[in-house]
Amino acid sequence: MELPFRSILLLRNVKDADTCWTREDFDRNIPILNMNASHSLYLTKIFNSELLAVVCENRSEGDTIKALYRNLQDIRYTPTILVTQSNTTLSDLFEDCRSHKMLNVLALKDSDNKFVYSYRAFPHLQVVKRRVGHIRRYFEPQLRNMEGYQIKVLPDNVMPRTVVYRDARGRRQMTGYLAHLIRNFVSTLNATMHICWENVPEEETPNPTTVNKMLQDETVDFPLVLTTSNEYSEFSDHLVMEISSWFLMLPVEANTQRARLFLQD
Incomplete structure (x- = not known):
C-alpha cells in the first residue's frame, strides 16, 4: 500500500x-x-x-x-x-x-x-x-526488513528492568523484562542487537553524563535507562519507551492498641 x-x-x-x-x-x-x-x-x-x-x-x-x-x-x-x-x-x-x-x-x-x-x-x-x-510502489518500507543491521542498546542494570550478569563462561549477559521487549522488537525488524558493554559498569548503572553524550553522538539507539522528566526534556528529539510510577516502601512498626501499653497488677 x-x-x-x-x-x-x-x-x-x-x-x-x-x-x-x-x-x-x-x-x-x-x-x-x-x-x-x-x-x-x-x-x-x-x-x-x-x-x-x-x-x-x-x-x-x-x-x-x-x-x-x-x-x-x-x-x-x-x-x-x-x-x-x-x-x-x-x-x-x-x-x-x-x-x-x-x-x-x-x-x-x-x-x-x-x-x-x-x-x-x-x-x-x-x-x-x-x-x-x-514501479508498483514508490515508497518502499525501509523498516520491514533491516537485513541484520545492528541496533545499539545500553542496559541500566536496574532490576527487574535489565539485569546484567555473567554466565558460566564469564561472558556478560542481559535479562529482565525490558531485555525481552527489546529482543522481540529487534527480531521483528530482522535486525541484530549490539549491547554497548563498554559503557555498562559491572555493578552500577551507567553514568548519566555518558548516556547523554552517547545520545548526542548517536552511538546508542535504545538507552534502556531511568531518567526524570527534567532530564528527558533536554532531548526533545527522543521518545519515551516506558513510563513507570513507583513509591518507596519502608518497614514500620505494627499498630498497637493503647491498652496493651499498660500492665495490670
Whole structure:
C-alpha cells in the first residue's frame, strides 16, 4: 500500500522560483503549503500528518534541504520527493537524508523523467534506480526488513528492568523484562542487537553524563535507562519507551492498641 497524503508541502529556494514546477502541475483540490528555504514552521503542531513534501533542490546549494529537515522536525517519516539537477551525486544526498532520519525519500533528476531514484538504508546505503513504468510502489518500507543491521542498546542494570550478569563462561549477559521487549522488537525488524558493554559498569548503572553524550553522538539507539522528566526534556528529539510510577516502601512498626501499653497488677 502506498503512503497516503491529503496535502502537499512545496519547498524551494528563492533562486528556484521559476524552476521545478508550476501550480498547474498539482491537483487544485489538494491543499498546498508553499514555503521557501527561509521559512521555519513546526508543522507537527499546525498541519495534518498525511503530508507529501516536494522539494526543489536545483540551485539551493543545500539551503533548501536544511530547511526541509528543520520544518519536518518530529515528522521526518513524511514521504518526500526531491527534484535535483542532473549532476547531483545521489549517494551523498541520500546519505544526508539517512543521517537526518529521512527514510521515505525519492529523487527525480530535472532532465530525466523516465527514472525514479530512491535508496535502501539498511544494512548499508544503496541507491536504487527504477524505470517509472515498472514501479508498483514508490515508497518502499525501509523498516520491514533491516537485513541484520545492528541496533545499539545500553542496559541500566536496574532490576527487574535489565539485569546484567555473567554466565558460566564469564561472558556478560542481559535479562529482565525490558531485555525481552527489546529482543522481540529487534527480531521483528530482522535486525541484530549490539549491547554497548563498554559503557555498562559491572555493578552500577551507567553514568548519566555518558548516556547523554552517547545520545548526542548517536552511538546508542535504545538507552534502556531511568531518567526524570527534567532530564528527558533536554532531548526533545527522543521518545519515551516506558513510563513507570513507583513509591518507596519502608518497614514500620505494627499498630498497637493503647491498652496493651499498660500492665495490670
